[in-house]
Amino acid sequence: MDSTTEIREPQVTVIPAKPKVDATTGQRKYKRVAAYCRVSTDDDEQLTSYEAQCDYYTKLINNHDDWKPVKVFADEGITGTQAKKRPEFMKMIRYCRQGKIDIILAKSVSRFARNTVESLQYVRELRSLGIAVIFEKEALNTLEQKDEMLITIFSWFAQAESESISKNVAWGVRRSFEQGKFSMHYATTLGYEKGEDGNPKIVPEEAETVRLIYDLFLDGMTYRKIAEALSERGLKNAKGNTDWTHSNVASILQNEKYTGDALLQKTFVTDCITKKVKKNKGELPMYLVKDHHEPIIDRATFNRVQTEIARRTSLRKPSKPDEKGKYSSKYALTGLVVCGECGTAYRRITWDDKNGGKVPVWRCINRLKNGKKFCKCSPTVYEDRLHNIHF
Numbered sequence: 001m002d003s004t005t006e007i008r009e010p011q012v013t014v015i016p017a018k019p020k021v022d023a024t025t026g027q028r029k030y031k032r033v034a035a036y037c038r039v040s041t042d043d044d045e046q047l048t049s050y051e052a053q054c055d056y057y058t059k060l061i062n063n064h065d066d067w068k069p070v071k072v073f074a075d076e077g078i079t080g081t082q083a084k085k086r087p088e089f090m091k092m093i094r095y096c097r098q099g100k101i102d103i104i105l106a107k108s109v110s111r112f113a114r115n116t117v118e119s120l121q122y123v124r125e126l127r128s129l130g131i132a133v134i135f136e137k138e139a140l141n142t143l144e145q146k147d148e149m150l151i152t153i154f155s156w157f158a159q160a161e162s163e164s165i166s167k168n169v170a171w172g173v174r175r176s177f178e179q180g181k182f183s184m185h186y187a188t189t190l191g192y193e194k195g196e197d198g199n200p201k202i203v204p205e206e207a208e209t210v211r212l213i214y215d216l217f218l219d220g221m222t223y224r225k226i227a228e229a230l231s232e233r234g235l236k237n238a239k240g241n242t243d244w245t246h247s248n249v250a251s252i253l254q255n256e257k258y259t260g261d262a263l264l265q266k267t268f269v270t271d272c273i274t275k276k277v278k279k280n281k282g283e284l285p286m287y288l289v290k291d292h293h294e295p296i297i298d299r300a301t302f303n304r305v306q307t308e309i310a311r312r313t314s315l316r317k318p319s320k321p322d323e324k325g326k327y328s329s330k331y332a333l334t335g336l337v338v339c340g341e342c343g344t345a346y347r348r349i350t351w352d353d354k355n356g357g358k359v360p361v362w363r364c365i366n367r368l369k370n371g372k373k374f375c376k377c378s379p380t381v382y383e384d385r386l387h388n389i390h391f
Helices: 044-062 087-097 116-128 149-178 204-218 223-232 246-253 299-315 365-370 383-387
Strands: 031-038 067-075 103-106 132-135 192-194 200-202 262-264 267-269 277-279 287-289 346-352 358-364
Touching (some): 031 087, 044 103, 067 087, 116 132, 204 223, 204 246, 204 299, 223 246, 346 365
Parallel strands (some): 031 067, 031 103, 103 132
Antiparallel strands (some): 346 358
């Protein structure tokens, strides 16, 4: 070879890959791409972030020649710890199951899910459907990442972050309680509205309804009877309708806020994943704030009602160990006649007489339900005889 021969650099020509073509239609085949966005709160700054995310992913999808946009799914101000509480997320999963999506884009694992179990569950399901989830921050593609270890680690960090935030929020709330600060739930508290000074203000018409409930209860009416009476009169509850229920009435009769006081931390959230609310039975401290706002019910009346609630609960003894006591105002003698042998209350029933009529009698509930084995000698008492007794 001539030493003077010039050695040329090799020339490389890129031959682009042929676009995928649908075998049936002969048209170019695109990847159907969706994006999922989520913001943690609903304040103005976060909503701006939400809009920016939607705009970002719309442009990103349109910049890829082989990508076809499906939809940007976005949940605003919704918790990330449970998928069922994120409607747009669940809608996206339905799209995937219906074969409408090939790729899902997400900013990070924590935006996709903060529950490690659910995160892995959906990633696995989508992978089995041939759908890739691309997490930008972690640079992960679930179809390419065969080892689940990284996804598990990132999901665990996301869940740990959520738990940490939850604990910080709970700590802040408890510090506020210690200082007697709390927010009144006006939407569920009949009789009050937020005043111009930010404090609870009495709504006169609603307050009259509250006072009526207390009066009717002390007159002997049951929760259910009171609810029926309120509905018949067309009086509105806290939701603004006349559909009163047993629980509506019970809640008002046991709410100390009507005395101007506030008992704080009566319930608490067990964990940030399930969001299960549990009644505080001493697991955590409670805080009583006295004279916080103007009362609708005086304390003496409120205390009388609580005593009456306890009395009615204990009047009719349960026939089973785990059965709660009940009270009925249908008959004047209810709760007044008690079995001398077993201590269970008597119940009014009717017997057939010789003339084909009905005779009201009172019998031990324990004897009626469980037989002579549990109450051998309780007598049957005719109602007319009871009415003739003078105390």
